[in-house]
Amino acid sequence: xxxxxxxxxxxxxxxxxxxxxxxxxxxxxxxxxxxxxxxxxxxxxxxxxxxxxxxxxxxxxxxxxxxxxxxxxxxxxxxxxxxxxxxxxxxxxxxxxxxxxxxxxxxxxxxxxxxxxxxxxxxxxxxxxxxxxxxxxxxxxxxxxxxxxxxxxxxxxxxxxxxxxxxxxxxxxxxxxxxxxxxxxxxxxxxxxxxxxxxxxxxxxxxxxxxxxxxxxxxxxxxxxxxxxxxxxxxxxxxxxxxxxxxxxxxxxxxxxxxxxxxxxxxxxxxxxxxxxxxxxxxxxxxxxxxxxxxxxxxxxxxxxxxxxxxxxxxxxxxxxxxxxxxxxxxxxxxxxxxxxxxxxxxxxxxxxxxxxxxxxxxxxxxxxxxxxxxxxxxxxxxxxxxxxxxxxxxxxxxxxxxxxxxxxxxxxxxxxxxxxxxxxxxxxxxxxxxxxxxxxxxxx
Numbered sequence: 001x002x003x004x005x006x007x008x009x010x011x012x013x014x015x016x017x018x019x020x021x022x023x024x025x026x027x028x029x030x031x032x033x034x035x036x037x038x039x040x041x042x043x044x045x046x047x048x049x050x051x052x053x054x055x056x057x058x059x060x061x062x063x064x065x066x067x068x069x070x071x072x073x074x075x076x077x078x079x080x081x082x083x084x085x086x087x088x089x090x091x092x093x094x095x096x097x098x099x100x101x102x103x104x105x106x107x108x109x110x111x112x113x114x115x116x117x118x119x120x121x122x123x124x125x126x127x128x129x130x131x132x133x134x135x136x137x138x139x140x141x142x143x144x145x146x147x148x149x150x151x152x153x154x155x156x157x158x159x160x161x162x163x164x165x166x167x168x169x170x171x172x173x174x175x176x177x178x179x180x181x182x183x184x185x186x187x188x189x190x191x192x193x194x195x196x197x198x199x200x201x202x203x204x205x206x207x208x209x210x211x212x213x214x215x216x217x218x219x220x221x222x223x224x225x226x227x228x229x230x231x232x233x234x235x236x237x238x239x240x241x242x243x244x245x246x247x248x249x250x251x252x253x254x255x256x257x258x259x260x261x262x263x264x265x266x267x268x269x270x271x272x273x274x275x276x277x278x279x280x281x282x283x284x285x286x287x288x289x290x291x292x293x294x295x296x297x298x299x300x301x302x303x304x305x306x307x308x309x310x311x312x313x314x315x316x317x318x319x320x321x322x323x324x325x326x327x328x329x330x331x332x333x334x335x336x337x338x339x340x341x342x343x344x345x346x347x348x349x350x351x352x353x354x355x356x357x358x359x360x361x362x363x364x365x366x367x368x369x370x371x372x373x374x375x376x377x378x379x380x381x382x383x384x385x386x387x388x389x390x391x392x393x394x395x396x397x398x399x400x401x402x403x404x405x406x407x408x409x410x411x412x413x414x415x416x417x418x419x420x421x422x423x424x425x426x427x428x429x430x431x432x433x434x435x436x437x438x439x440x441x442x443x444x445x
Contacts, residue, residue, distance in 0.1 A: 051279040056085040058095045058109040065210045066110040076289045080337035092164045112164040113269040114241035116313035123276045125317040128307030129269040130294040136207040137227040146230035148176035154203035155184040157193035169206040198222045211299040232264040241311045242266045245300040269311045283319035375415045401439045
């Protein structure tokens with residue numbers, strides 16, 4: 001018993017191809033195959049190029065959080081055949097310079113929220129925020145301060161010029177009214193400043209880093225605690241790229257109960273950004289890797305809180321929107337990355353070509369149908385003219401008439417007729433038979 005699909009194909013093939021001889025059909029199929037291969041190669045190469053096998057990322061200091069994230073990314077990307085080239089940097093400012101410069105080869109990077117300023121480059125897009133970067137304002141032992149304004153007159157390390165720490169320190173102290181005119185602000189990176197704070201050479205040090213960053217752990221082990229931001233909510237409103245987070249009671253040392261109360265902190269976010277011309281497949285893959293690396297809960301974030309769209313300084317990419325809405329692309333859930341990408345490229349490139357090729361395949365049969373219909377119509381027209389001429393003749397030579405009718409019959413039989421033109425064919429044939437009967441010799445006796 002034929003299936004419905006089989007009956008449909010039989011109906012399509014009869015209506016389109018049964019005007020062709022076997023030789024003509026094979027020729028059409030060969031031409032179609034060649035056209036399909038040529039068009040597929042062109043489309044496969046130029047319309048949807050394959051993703052590159054190497055991706056360059058600009059990170060930060062060799063011992064910093066950005067570098068640690070990148071190394072975890074590299075291990076996951078390697079499983080999908082993508083080599084991640086890690087390029088250390090001095091921080092967010094240099095990362096932005098590199099990714100904005102197409103000649104640098106940097107296609108993705110981490111930046112601290114708020115780094116882009118008021119006019120971010122047009123050719124950069126954000127995939128997601130992937131982690132909190134807490135602002136640790138460590139105070140020397142004995143200095144009781146809960147508001148940045150209370151640092152006036154103190155010795156404060158605000159980070160190196162151009163660093164993310166310096167950006168945060170300038171913004172917070174600027175709102176608080178603490179300037180170089182009423183305080184001793186020193187440009188020094190946290191690695192140099194924290195030991196000096198422990199020794200009492202500084203009163204406060206700004207550090208922007210994850211809880212488990214070595215410099216933060218060094219300060220906590222030395223007995224230092226960060227300032228409890230009394231006005232954290234107000235600062236977060238004035239500086240929207242900062243969020244209020246909480247250092248939970250006892251999280252530093254559960255046995256000793258340090259800290260002995262919840263501490264309010266401010267935090268920037270680490271944003272994963274890419275060049276706008278990054279291959280779409282790699283953008284989806286980076287989102288998937290970021291979900292694996294940053295989806296676990298931490299001291300400041302809950303489970304699956306990241307990746308998110310918190311505090312994005314750049315326009316969110318379309319791939320990020322689709323990933324956060326629907327998750328990993330369907331094909332990548334069941335196939336290796338390279339195979340999923342191959343199938344997707346074939347789907348995008350070849351299927352439209354098949355739609356274009358179908359009318360080309362039908363063209364020869366349509367031409368032959370038209371040719372058959374034209375031949376039948378021409379024979380019929382000639383037959384009518386012959387009938388009129390014969391009827392008007394004073395003397396009819398039967399042998400000559402019958403010979404001409406036999407010629408009409410041979411010409412009609414030579415026409416390859418499809419089912420849609422059988423009515424015309426048999427009408428013409430019946431007309432010939434009628435005239436043959438009319439002019440046939442009378443039977444003897």
